[in-house]
Amino acid sequence: MNHPPLPAWADLGLLPLLNILAAFVVSGLIIAAIGENPLNALVVMMKGAFVYKGGLGYTLYYTTNFIFTGLAVAVAFHAAMFNIGGEGQAYIGGLGAGLAVLVADQFLPGILLIPFAVIFSALFGAAWAFIPGWLQATRGSHIVITTIMFNFIAASLMVSLLAGPLMRSGQGAPETRPFAEAAKMPYVHDMLAAVGIETARSPLNASLLIALGAAVLVWFVVWRTRFGYALRAMGASPGAAEYAGMNTVRITVLTLLLSGGLAGLMASNAVLGEPHKLVLNFTGGYGFTGIAVALMGRNHPVGVVLAALLFGALTQGGTELDFEFQTITRETVQVVQGLIILFSGALAYLFAPAVARALALIAARRGAAA
Amino acid sequence: MSEFLFQLALTFDATLRVATPLILAGMAGIFSERSGVIDIGLEGKILAGAFSAAAVAHLTGSPWIGLLAAIATSMLLALLHGFACITARGNQVISGLAINILASALTVTVGIALFRRGGGTPSLAPDERLPAIDLPFADALSGVPLIGALYSEILSGHRILVYVALLAVPLTAWLLYRTRFGLRLRAVGESPEAVDSAGVSVHLMRYKAVLLAGVFTGVAGAYLSIAHGGEFGREMSAGKGYIALAAVIFGKWRPVPTLFACLLFGFLGAAADRLQGRELPLIGAAPTDLMIALPYILTVVLLAGFIGKATPPRDIGEPYPKSK
Numbered sequence: 001m002n003h004p005p006l007p008a009w010a011d012l013g014l015l016p017l018l019n020i021l022a023a024f025v026v027s028g029l030i031i032a033a034i035g036e037n038p039l040n041a042l043v044v045m046m047k048g049a050f051v052y053k054g055g056l057g058y059t060l061y062y063t064t065n066f067i068f069t070g071l072a073v074a075v076a077f078h079a080a081m082f083n084i085g086g087e088g089q090a091y092i093g094g095l096g097a098g099l100a101v102l103v104a105d106q107f108l109p110g111i112l113l114i115p116f117a118v119i120f121s122a123l124f125g126a127a128w129a130f131i132p133g134w135l136q137a138t139r140g141s142h143i144v145i146t147t148i149m150f151n152f153i154a155a156s157l158m159v160s161l162l163a164g165p166l167m168r169s170g171q172g173a174p175e176t177r178p179f180a181e182a183a184k185m186p187y188v189h190d191m192l193a194a195v196g197i198e199t200a201r202s203p204l205n206a207s208l209l210i211a212l213g214a215a216v217l218v219w220f221v222v223w224r225t226r227f228g229y230a231l232r233a234m235g236a237s238p239g240a241a242e243y244a245g246m247n248t249v250r251i252t253v254l255t256l257l258l259s260g261g262l263a264g265l266m267a268s269n270a271v272l273g274e275p276h277k278l279v280l281n282f283t284g285g286y287g288f289t290g291i292a293v294a295l296m297g298r299n300h301p302v303g304v305v306l307a308a309l310l311f312g313a314l315t316q317g318g319t320e321l322d323f324e325f326q327t328i329t330r331e332t333v334q335v336v337q338g339l340i341i342l343f344s345g346a347l348a349y350l351f352a353p354a355v356a357r358a359l360a361l362i363a364a365r366r367g368a369a370a
Numbered sequence: 371m372s373e374f375l376f377q378l379a380l381t382f383d384a385t386l387r388v389a390t391p392l393i394l395a396g397m398a399g400i401f402s403e404r405s406g407v408i409d410i411g412l413e414g415k416i417l418a419g420a421f422s423a424a425a426v427a428h429l430t431g432s433p434w435i436g437l438l439a440a441i442a443t444s445m446l447l448a449l450l451h452g453f454a455c456i457t458a459r460g461n462q463v464i465s466g467l468a469i470n471i472l473a474s475a476l477t478v479t480v481g482i483a484l485f486r487r488g489g490g491t492p493s494l495a496p497d498e499r500l501p502a503i504d505l506p507f508a509d510a511l512s513g514v515p516l517i518g519a520l521y522s523e524i525l526s527g528h529r530i531l532v533y534v535a536l537l538a539v540p541l542t543a544w545l546l547y548r549t550r551f552g553l554r555l556r557a558v559g560e561s562p563e564a565v566d567s568a569g570v571s572v573h574l575m576r577y578k579a580v581l582l583a584g585v586f587t588g589v590a591g592a593y594l595s596i597a598h599g600g601e602f603g604r605e606m607s608a609g610k611g612y613i614a615l616a617a618v619i620f621g622k623w624r625p626v627p628t629l630f631a632c633l634l635f636g637f638l639g640a641a642a643d644r645l646q647g648r649e650l651p652l653i654g655a656a657p658t659d660l661m662i663a664l665p666y667i668l669t670v671v672l673l674a675g676f677i678g679k680a681t682p683p684r685d686i687g688e689p690y691p692k693s694k
């Protein structure tokens with residue numbers, strides 16, 4: 001699959017578009033194969049994600065989760081590390097936020113409590129990523145395998161905590177007591193109503209702002225600081241980075257701390273933003289989809305935010321499909337997401353030779369005409 | 371005391387049943403990874419195999435056709451993985467993850483389209499499931515103390531795929547260490563340049579290895595839905611592919627040690643099931659969550675080099691550029 005290098009616009013714009021298109025075409029074929037009309041499904045999804053009352057709010061609510069996990073994966077990618085542990089780090093981040101709230105929500109006012117809980121979500125997420133990072137840096141364990149294992153360890157830990165010491169007394173369900181009012185992340189529809197704008201109710205909350213802030217922070221850290229330079233240098237060539245006197249152990253660990261912290265922050269949306277208590281499996285695969293978000297966004301914060309919006313719309317549109325069709329469900333949307341991961345990740349350069357040939361052909365024609 | 375022995379025998383019996391899909395998937399992982407292709411997608415291939423087996427067994431009434439369908443489905447996913455990793459030189463971890471997500475979503479989507487039962491298949495009739503077999507002389511030997519009990523109670527009477535799994539281990543060892551195919555397969559994972567310069571196609575060898583992994587994961591899936599179980603339920607592979615991956619690492623990419631790792635993990639799983647909610651002397655409530663997490667914890671500890679070193683095949687994860 002050797003091909004001449006592509007111009008930046010084709011590499012960053014055209015190829016991802018072709019990859020999404022391929023994913024959608026294959027999904028359409030699958031939807032047709034199970035006996036539904038793919039175009040109808042697309043229309044229902046788009047309406048569900050953007051048009052229906054509250055649809056946009058839900059879309060942006062899901063987008064918020066994807067921004068956090070997408071940024072988490074992207075940061076590690078810049079250091080050539082593959083953090084598959086976003087799922088577990090977000091889960092443990094939720095534990096951090098939950099513990100902070102359960103301890104303090106009876107006496108701290110919201111203005112202190114919410115930042116306190118958000119900081120704890122990042123700290124716990126970072127701590128959960130620290131161990132695999134430290135093990136990779138000092139003992140040579142492979143980050144992919146250890147983070148996979150840590151996802152499962154996190155799941156077991158949360159089951160034993162939520163069905164044990166953290167379980168709400170006198171209740172059978174494995175979940176904590178509801179948080180006090182002060183711990184609830186302010187809703188966007190309430191915030192807008194306060195300035196006189198009436199919008200539909202949705203779970204969209206202030207953590208979208210935290211997510212956008214995190215995107216700016218990631219941009220700043222990766223491209224505007226010494227640490228970011230070292231991180232990218234190590235990602236480009238660990239040997240050269242070491243030879244240049246950079247402390248690769250320190251960079252590896254710090255990168256994973258940042259990555260895990262970002263994943264942990266997802267709890268500010270998925271715990272403080274909506275259920276307002278700790279429940280089982282609130283991470284719902286966002287950690288894994290974050291990999292697709294980072295890949296599609298080419299690991300740049302702007303790309304990640306745009307890709308997160310696409311996945312947010314898919315998720316919300318998918319719930320709409322559940323209502324409208326007999327045989328299309330939210331799992332069908334997961335098929336689309338899986339195909340996007342396949343085409344934009346594993347087969348990222350599948351169309352590159354064809355695009356390169358096409359561009360060369362166009363250039364040759366232009367040359368002949370001139 | 372005899373009550374304790376009885377419970378122990380039951381647990382060993384369950385260990386074999388729990389370990390069977392792990393052993394099959396473990397051998398699959400060995401083939402793929404020894405050839406240099408990381409296989410995070412074991413889980414998805416097991417799940418897709420389980421669905422195909424149950425769906426086809428239900429539709430045709432034959433568990434054997436179901437078994438073949440499971441193998442074909444897993445091989446198809448393996449081919450996709452091969453295409454992405456070998457031909458398109460894509461990222462092997464991402465390809466595996468995509469396969470897991472696709473399998474999880476497609477089984478439910480197709481299941482709902484076919485059966486309208488929330489993603490599962492209908493329960494299978496007894497003759498739509500793969501049969502159990504009694505080993506020869508099991509009855510006659512059951513009276514013999516210890517050995518007889520071991521043979522007739524624990525080893526005999528399992529579904530046929532349990533024995534297939536146990537035979538898969540020596541078969542894998544023989545293929546890997548005693549045949550020319552195995553020599554080449556191990557070589558493409560360690561130094562593909564050497565294999566290439568010897569005039570053997572690295573790509574073809576890796577495709578063969580990946581497809582073999584598809585065969586074994588297909589059988590593992592069929593075991594879950596039409597041998598051990600009697601229907602397909604969503605997400606029924608429940609992390610077994612990842613445990614098998616852990617077992618492969620634990621077994622240091624070798625068949626017999628991997629078998630023992632699978633049996634150990636199977637025993638932990640079986641014991642966790644049996645101890646659920648029980649009080650143990652000295653410990654108190656049985657730490658079942660800890661036992662479920664133990665394979666993962668042990669793998670992390672092993673990978674950190676605290677209990678020996680686990681060195682993967684040298685060229686694992688690296689796509690090989692096709693020679694000109």
